[in-house]
Amino acid sequence: MQHFEITQLLEAIYFRYGYDFRHYARASLERKVINRLRLAKLVNISAMTCKILYEPSFFNLFLKDMSVTVTEMFRDPYVFKKIRTSVCQHLKTYSRVNIWHVGCATGEEAYSMAILLDEEGLLPRTRIYATDYNNHSLELATRGNYKADKMPQYNENYLKSGGKSSLSHYYQQQGNIINFDDSLKKYITFANHNLMKDQVFAQMHLVFCRNVLIYFDATLQNSVLNLLKESLIHRGFLILGDKESLDFSQQREYFENYANKERIYRLCANL
Amino acid sequence: MPIKKESTDFAPTYEALVIGVSAGGLKALSAIIPSLPSDFPLPIVIVPHRKHETEDYLVSYLNKRSSLTVLSASIGAPIKQGCVYIAPSGYHLLIERDKTFSLSIDGKVNYSIPSIDILFDSAAIAYQETLIGLILTGANNDGSLGLRSINFYHGLSLVQDPKSAEFSVMPQTAISTTHVNYILPLVDISDFLIRLLME
Numbered sequence: 001m002q003h004f005e006i007t008q009l010l011e012a013i014y015f016r017y018g019y020d021f022r023h024y025a026r027a028s029l030e031r032k033v034i035n036r037l038r039l040a041k042l043v044n045i046s047a048m049t050c051k052i053l054y055e056p057s058f059f060n061l062f063l064k065d066m067s068v069t070v071t072e073m074f075r076d077p078y079v080f081k082k083i084r085t086s087v088c089q090h091l092k093t094y095s096r097v098n099i100w101h102v103g104c105a106t107g108e109e110a111y112s113m114a115i116l117l118d119e120e121g122l123l124p125r126t127r128i129y130a131t132d133y134n135n136h137s138l139e140l141a142t143r144g145n146y147k148a149d150k151m152p153q154y155n156e157n158y159l160k161s162g163g164k165s166s167l168s169h170y171y172q173q174q175g176n177i178i179n180f181d182d183s184l185k186k187y188i189t190f191a192n193h194n195l196m197k198d199q200v201f202a203q204m205h206l207v208f209c210r211n212v213l214i215y216f217d218a219t220l221q222n223s224v225l226n227l228l229k230e231s232l233i234h235r236g237f238l239i240l241g242d243k244e245s246l247d248f249s250q251q252r253e254y255f256e257n258y259a260n261k262e263r264i265y266r267l268c269a270n271l
Numbered sequence: 272m273p274i275k276k277e278s279t280d281f282a283p284t285y286e287a288l289v290i291g292v293s294a295g296g297l298k299a300l301s302a303i304i305p306s307l308p309s310d311f312p313l314p315i316v317i318v319p320h321r322k323h324e325t326e327d328y329l330v331s332y333l334n335k336r337s338s339l340t341v342l343s344a345s346i347g348a349p350i351k352q353g354c355v356y357i358a359p360s361g362y363h364l365l366i367e368r369d370k371t372f373s374l375s376i377d378g379k380v381n382y383s384i385p386s387i388d389i390l391f392d393s394a395a396i397a398y399q400e401t402l403i404g405l406i407l408t409g410a411n412n413d414g415s416l417g418l419r420s421i422n423f424y425h426g427l428s429l430v431q432d433p434k435s436a437e438f439s440v441m442p443q444t445a446i447s448t449t450h451v452n453y454i455l456p457l458v459d460i461s462d463f464l465i466r467l468l469m470e
């Protein structure tokens with residue numbers, strides 16, 4: 001019954017707002033729906049469907065629920081270490097480099113990458129695109145403000161990833177808030193991009209899509225991976241999350257393993 | 272001790288066992304998992320609280336000592352008998368209705384990622400009355416609401432006797448939050464499961 005009602009809710013959202021959540025992994029979506037149901041004191045999911053259909057502001061709340069996530073700087077430091085010591089050698093052979101952070105959330109991963117590129121002397125020739133479908137997250141990311149008490153942990157990650165100085169070198173602190181320098185920000189473009197419907201917008205040398213596919217079912221994963229493949233230049237790099245892989249996807253054959261443990265893939269030469 | 276489920280006349284067939292454990296977990300799990308035989312009929316899924324680490328020490332530690340196969344739960348993997356799945360650190364672990372795993376990195380629940388409530392709630396929906404939930408030692412409140420969900424779907428709820436727990440808060444909270452079918456001392460848990468499911 002609950003399953004049926006949620007299916008109807010998702011159909012209604014797709015019909016009314018064009019957001020296609022029908023291909024999201026159901027268990028975590030269901031949990032968020034039930035939480036919202038309780039908070040809004042609604043009697044059942046069908047009542048929620050009705051409210052969503054008629055109140056765009058309530059739909060916005062739902063959207064926010066769906067994309068409240070956490071991220072951190074230099075998550076899985078060994079991945080950034082591999083980028084620094086190995087992938088960067090390839091990036092250095094290009095005069096212009098485009099990098100895309102897909103599902104960038106509040107931006108920590110994009111700032112991490114900007115710092116790494118700065119230290120490898122690549123930042124001036126790079127444009128970092130960082131996209132998400134959550135405008136609220138994008139606003140926070142654009143501002144580049146983060147809680148200062150997270151910095152010791154981030155700095156530890158940064159050093160493990162092969163960082164050459166100290167994170168504090170890249171930000172100004174005021175009270176419990178830090179703000180990343182404009183010298184990093186000017187290389188990053190934060191923008192709205194919805195993987196459920198938007199298309200490729202530039203040719204990329206390196207694409208990060210970490211911990212986004214875990215939210216999708218196999219169908220949506222395939223269409224997203226196809227989009228990412230299309231966005232990569234010849235021999236471009238794709239990096240997935242620690243627990244994600246291409247192993248069961250239709251795109252597997254187009255990619256070779258570049259670094260297994262780090263989940264770094266590279267487009268095959270013969271395409 | 273009679274171990275037929277109360278309130279029903281027929282013995283239900285169980286399909287999965289989920290376990291939540293926090294502080295003191297290594298010892299508690301070591302007293303249970305290695306004592307189960309390789310033909311133990313249910314898949315076991317465990318959420319242990321711990322820091323996000325790349326190398327999963329717990330998996331290899333338990334695997335070396337057990338006749339069941341202990342492994343890290345991975346996305347989309349079908350949940351199989353003969354296996355003990357451990358939630359990877361830094362992710363919430365959920366079970367889908369088709370009885371495969373999924374992961375998320377949504378915010379912490381009860382200060383924890385992975386959270387026991389998240390696994391138990393999703394497992395309760397997926398397995399309904401064929402689920403067994405077990406709460407072990409721990410110093411926080413995670414898992415109580417999850418155990419309540421398991422009750423709601425008429426699964427079987429088990430809690431380690433707080434007196435036998437290294438940290439009693441978690442089992443104690445579970446007991447005061449919801450009706451619990453059996454409260455068991457740590458040393459009896461593996462035997463209880465074997466008798467319930469294999470005799």
Ligand SMILES: C[S@@+](CC[C@H](N)C(=O)[O-])C[C@H]1O[C@@H](n2cnc3c(N)ncnc32)[C@H](O)[C@@H]1O
Pocket residue numbers: 066067068069070071072075102103104105106109131132133134137193194195196209210211212215241376377
């Ligand atoms: C867990 S975060 C990943 C953050 C970062 N990449 C990391 O690994 O730490 C997942 C992000 O995916 C975004 N997302 C989910 N569905 C999306 C979609 N259809 N289009 C674009 N972004 C999406 C969410 O808004 C969220 O910010």
